[in-house]
Amino acid sequence: MPRRIYVVRHCERIDNIDSKWRKKYPGFQDDNSPLSDRGRNIQAVELQKRFSNIHLDHVLASPMDRTMETASLLLGEKDNLIKPEPGLCEVLYLCNDPPSFWKVDKLKEKFSKVDTNYSPVFKRLPPETGYGDEACVPRIKELIDKLLIKFNGKDDQILLVSHGAPIGAIHEILNNKWKYVGQATVSIWDEIGDNTGKFKCLSSSDSSHLSDKSNLRPW
Numbered sequence: 001m002p003r004r005i006y007v008v009r010h011c012e013r014i015d016n017i018d019s020k021w022r023k024k025y026p027g028f029q030d031d032n033s034p035l036s037d038r039g040r041n042i043q044a045v046e047l048q049k050r051f052s053n054i055h056l057d058h059v060l061a062s063p064m065d066r067t068m069e070t071a072s073l074l075l076g077e078k079d080n081l082i083k084p085e086p087g088l089c090e091v092l093y094l095c096n097d098p099p100s101f102w103k104v105d106k107l108k109e110k111f112s113k114v115d116t117n118y119s120p121v122f123k124r125l126p127p128e129t130g131y132g133d134e135a136c137v138p139r140i141k142e143l144i145d146k147l148l149i150k151f152n153g154k155d156d157q158i159l160l161v162s163h164g165a166p167i168g169a170i171h172e173i174l175n176n177k178w179k180y181v182g183q184a185t186v187s188i189w190d191e192i193g194d195n196t197g198k199f200k201c202l203s204s205s206d207s208s209h210l211s212d213k214s215n216l217r218p219w
Helices: 037-051 065-075 104-110 133-150 164-175
Strands: 004-009 058-061 082-084 157-162 186-191 199-206
Touching: 004 065, 004 164, 037 065, 058 065, 065 082, 065 104, 065 157, 133 164, 157 164, 164 186, 164 199
Parallel strands: 004 157, 058 082, 058 157
Antiparallel strands: 004 186, 186 199
């Protein structure tokens, strides 16, 4: 099997359905919403079933709560640890300054599968020029380039869990065409040849594992 990249967008967020959600979650900032009941108890469970028989070598997630929880639930009983990678964070104009994701030690308290030994590509996020989703493209391009060097096994199976705009940027980088994907969907790329850095897309925004495909909010 060639080197493969799976990309999953986080499941439904609570602020998608409840504008007063912070009253229930006083420890959270407005850019770091957790999953909704649908996201946690339905979509993430269905993602877990989809990946139950898929081997993964490396699992990386944006350190935002909704992406970390999506990754944690997706893994289920798998032994993989989750590498918190700030480079997968949401586009910065949609975040607080700085983004309010928690440090690794606090993430570990909540999510037992956190890899506390992982050295992220981005310890600090670079400024983004402009006001729009495509402002994250340079950061995502640098991230993908460096991850492919870091995880260079010719058959490495890599899972990235991120947000709408960064996943759109991944499509632009690997497909040469931006695409918004739905929540809890899966996109897959296989490398063409060994360590060429060139990939072909096998599927994009695939929701076939979801029992309810309505209102996946691709943008």
